[in-house]
Amino acid sequence: MTRRTWNRRDYCRCTAVQNWDYDEAAKKLRCFRRWLEDNISRLPHQKIGGSVAFCDCELALIQAICSVMPPGVLPMSDDSGQEQQEESPVSELAHIRPAGARKRRSVG
Numbered sequence: 001m002t003r004r005t006w007n008r009r010d011y012c013r014c015t016a017v018q019n020w021d022y023d024e025a026a027k028k029l030r031c032f033r034r035w036l037e038d039n040i041s042r043l044p045h046q047k048i049g050g051s052v053a054f055c056d057c058e059l060a061l062i063q064a065i066c067s068v069m070p071p072g073v074l075p076m077s078d079d080s081g082q083e084q085q086e087e088s089p090v091s092e093l094a095h096i097r098p099a100g101a102r103k104r105r106s107v108g
């Protein structure tokens with residue numbers, strides 16, 4: 001088993017550091033700065049000292065988190081992977097018991 005060291009910023013594809021503050025991020029996302037502040041614990045971001053910063057990848061993740069896709073817009077991916085197992089006639093017969101064959105177990 002290969003244990004991969006997880007990089008906190010695996011998702012980040014930035015080749016150079018370019019961070020946005022609350023105001024800039026809100027402007028880019030077209031959302032309220034207040035909403036970012038209120039939900040910051042649930043949003044990907046950087047915490048540098050007492051400041052919060054976002055790179056474009058984090059903004060893209062926020063975008064993804066907040067994306068709403070009504071059913072039927074995208075073709076359903078068929079990844080259920082569940083095969084309907086047909087019950088064989090034999091196992092069905094196994095459930096059948098002759099009437100009155102049930103005997104009471106004596107408790108002791």
Ligand SMILES: [Zn+2]
Nearest residue numbers: 012014055057
């Ligand atoms: Zn990035």
